[in-house]
Amino acid sequence: MKKILLITLILISCIQTHGQLIDVYETNYTSEKPQEISYGIVDINSNLKLQINRDSLIPAIGLSTNSNPILIDELKRYNLLIESQKKTLEKLNKDLSGLSDDKKIDLLGDFSDLESDLNTKILNDKGLETKFNAYMTEFLSDDFPKFERVRYNDYYLGYALEKLSNETSRKLKRIEQSISNEKIKIQLNAFLNTKEEKDRKIHVENFDEYNFGEFYEVERWVTSFSEEDVQAFNTTQKLANSLNEIVGKSAEDISNIIINELKSISCYDDLLAETVITFKEKDDIFTTHLDAATIFLSDIKNELTDIIEILNKVNNYNGKDENALELFNKIQNELITKSETFPSRINEIIKTFEDKVSTSLPEIESIIDLFDSCNQSLKEDIDKITTLRKLTTDLLIPFKKTASNGMEMGKEVFSYSIDDLPKAGYIDLKKTGKRSNGDNIVIRLTIKTQKDIDKKLTGEVIEKKILILQQIKLYSESNVSIILANPFNSTDKVKIDNKFQFAPSGSLLFKFGSRRYKTWNYLNPGLGFNISTPDFDLDGVPEVGIGGVVTVLQDVLSVGVSYNTKTDNPYWFFGVSLPFSTLGMPINTIKTNRNN
Amino acid sequence: MKYSRRTIISNTVIPDDILNKKCLKIVILTQDEDIVKLADTAAKQTPFGIERIVVWVKDFDSVQINDQISGLQNNLNNCIAFSLSTINKVGLVMNDAPNINLFRVNNAFTQAGRSKNN
Numbered sequence A: 001m002k003k004i005l006l007i008t009l010i011l012i013s014c015i016q017t018h019g020q021l022i023d024v025y026e027t028n029y030t031s032e033k034p035q036e037i038s039y040g041i042v043d044i045n046s047n048l049k050l051q052i053n054r055d056s057l058i059p060a061i062g063l064s065t066n067s068n069p070i071l072i073d074e075l076k077r078y079n080l081l082i083e084s085q086k087k088t089l090e091k092l093n094k095d096l097s098g099l100s101d102d103k104k105i106d107l108l109g110d111f112s113d114l115e116s117d118l119n120t121k122i123l124n125d126k127g128l129e130t131k132f133n134a135y136m137t138e139f140l141s142d143d144f145p146k147f148e149r150v151r152y153n154d155y156y157l158g159y160a161l162e163k164l165s166n167e168t169s170r171k172l173k174r175i176e177q178s179i180s181n182e183k184i185k186i187q188l189n190a191f192l193n194t195k196e197e198k199d200r201k202i203h204v205e206n207f208d209e210y211n212f213g214e215f216y217e218v219e220r221w222v223t224s225f226s227e228e229d230v231q232a233f234n235t236t237q238k239l240a241n242s243l244n245e246i247v248g249k250s251a252e253d254i255s256n257i258i259i260n261e262l263k264s265i266s267c268y269d270d271l272l273a274e275t276v277i278t279f280k281e282k283d284d285i286f287t288t289h290l291d292a293a294t295i296f297l298s299d300i301k302n303e304l305t306d307i308i309e310i311l312n313k314v315n316n317y318n319g320k321d322e323n324a325l326e327l328f329n330k331i332q333n334e335l336i337t338k339s340e341t342f343p344s345r346i347n348e349i350i351k352t353f354e355d356k357v358s359t360s361l362p363e364i365e366s367i368i369d370l371f372d373s374c375n376q377s378l379k380e381d382i383d384k385i386t387t388l389r390k391l392t393t394d395l396l397i398p399f400k401k402t403a404s405n406g407m408e409m410g411k412e413v414f415s416y417s418i419d420d421l422p423k424a425g426y427i428d429l430k431k432t433g434k435r436s437n438g439d440n441i442v443i444r445l446t447i448k449t450q451k452d453i454d455k456k457l458t459g460e461v462i463e464k465k466i467l468i469l470q471q472i473k474l475y476s477e478s479n480v481s482i483i484l485a486n487p488f489n490s491t492d493k494v495k496i497d498n499k500f501q502f503a504p505s506g507s508l509l510f511k512f513g514s515r516r517y518k519t520w521n522y523l524n525p526g527l528g529f530n531i532s533t534p535d536f537d538l539d540g541v542p543e544v545g546i547g548g549v550v551t552v553l554q555d556v557l558s559v560g561v562s563y564n565t566k567t568d569n570p571y572w573f574f575g576v577s578l579p580f581s582t583l584g585m586p587i588n589t590i591k592t593n594r595n596n
Numbered sequence B: 001m002k003y004s005r006r007t008i009i010s011n012t013v014i015p016d017d018i019l020n021k022k023c024l025k026i027v028i029l030t031q032d033e034d035i036v037k038l039a040d041t042a043a044k045q046t047p048f049g050i051e052r053i054v055v056w057v058k059d060f061d062s063v064q065i066n067d068q069i070s071g072l073q074n075n076l077n078n079c080i081a082f083s084l085s086t087i088n089k090v091g092l093v094m095n096d097a098p099n100i101n102l103f104r105v106n107n108a109f110t111q112a113g114r115s116k117n118n
Helices: A002-015 A054-065 A069-082 A085-092 A101-123 A126-140 A146-151 A156-181 A227-248 A251-261 A264-280 A290-316 A324-356 A362-391 A450-454 A518-523 B033-042 B062-068 B102-113
Strands: A022-027 A041-043 A047-052 A185-193 A200-202 A424-428 A440-448 A460-470 A473-487 A501-513 A526-532 A545-552 A557-564 A569-576 A589-591 B007-010 B024-028 B052-057 B081-084 B090-094
Touching: A022 A041, A022 A440, A022 A460, A047 A185, A047 A440, A054 A069, A054 A156, A054 A440, A054 A460, A069 A126, A069 A156, A085 A101, A085 A156, A101 A126, A101 B102, A126 A156, A126 B033, A126 B102, A227 A473, A227 A501, A264 A290, A264 A362, A290 A324, A290 A362, A324 A362, A460 A518, A473 A526, A473 A557, A501 A545, A501 A557, A501 A569, A526 A557, B007 B033, B024 B033, B024 B102, B033 B052, B033 B102, B081 B102, B090 B102
Parallel strands: A041 A460, B007 B052, B024 B052
Antiparallel strands: A022 A047, A047 A424, A185 A200, A185 A440, A440 A460, A473 A501, A473 A569, A473 A589, A501 A526, A526 A545, A545 A557, A557 A569, B024 B081, B081 B090
């Protein structure tokens, strides 16, 4: 009985031309037995075993490279047949001892229902019908040994399946031979996509020689705020202050704050004015070296015009037509890029002039001295702008970088032929660096024909598996975000003018991760303790509010109730962390699970 | 042609003692002995220990057979064979002689064995 089942299982794996090419198993430290992953969700700290289903791989490669299309077609037809056979044979192999006739008839009914589906498939395929008729005729012939019939539970089906399995194996061998002759190479690689980084290459033992990443274990129980949380909280406090300022003033005022701080604009304006005047009066000023001075002044004027044009973009933007912070980000990028090469280009112009003119010309010297002073101002402005960008844009716009080389397959990934392909690859998730719930791992099985190799093409991905990383069962995590707080009652101590006030907030949340339900993990409800620091009395010193919070959608939405310990009044709050920046909205959630 | 003891030959109707047995039956109405032989062979198999019996009604009477079995077509002249469940519900009626083979006869038993018929 066991033998028949074993044969069936082998057969099923053999014929699954569209089946799984990679089976994923998970091991963790609480259970030694590898667990097959059926729902695409894996424990975030587990070890993964990627088992290559070689017998499925062969027809898949054959199908992809068009090797032996007739054989592949036959295997596909067998696949249609085989899908329900495991169940069918399990039923046939039931132990009947001690069962009443009625119970046996019930079992026959279940079995016949399944066999009926199987027969329908066979009857729709003349070739298969002929084959099964021949198997049955052989099984029931007088020459067939009786003890063999008993081995198959006195029914032809097990025997027919074994015959079909043998035939399939022979066909697979022939396809394998074709693949081997065509020198097809197989590669397996994996990438980690986190919220901060896309396509980070990760090491798959047996399949590449990438280094392990940083060791990082996502802790199951987070019971206090980490140092990272505290830093995030401080940064969020600044962001909340800025946002409260934005709510209080108009975006235009903020742009004025930026503009007034940029000293280099007026410096370069003055310099340009002096250059233009000198240029106009050059014939009177320069009795010698007129040509060299003209070229110098002309080049300087052009360079100044360029930089002033960019600085004026900052000056002229009104913060109304576009999102002020995004526009500012765009302009400052342009300015920073330009300013990196601006001093060297000016130095080049000065050097060219000095090579031509050895004597000192006071008007030119004056312009060069002014340059030195303006360049210093520009450097200070760039520092200010960079700091402002860090305070605002980086916090507001989700940052996601693509790892160097992206998904490009490096030389570190081994190429195998079908004959020497390892049975399995292993990934130790703890050695893949920082990651969090909802991140995913992409596993790709790629084949390369000789033509692909010769032309240095990337080959064809024949299996792509996406595994979502998740802490399973109950866990806790910390979270820092911005909330909008609204006091329930207005006491003398509460002095805010607006209904809501932005405030930084830190939460310790309990959550439950599912191995099965992606929607649940996506909704990701959390319940926990919250601490926030609003400034209801507007004395510039944040108060401490303590309360409870409920979050959903990976903490994008949060609602809670707190009590302000200084102003003695309760308040409710909500947070909406959107994945894009919109002025005036509380944006971005900083997840800060503790580092080890 | 020689048949096993699983095959019962009858004249006009299905014997009552066979109908009263809790087993799967196939009733052959054709004169084609090859088909009877196929059914006799298929009846060798007894999955789940449920007996299979072949009844060859050589000179059948449609009216009487219809009286015995409900759910059959009235005119059985074109009918080659039909299968019956343990409680004599019709499993499958076979009308197409040229295509009948061992697999199809076995399928008639399978249809009779389905849970909806027992």
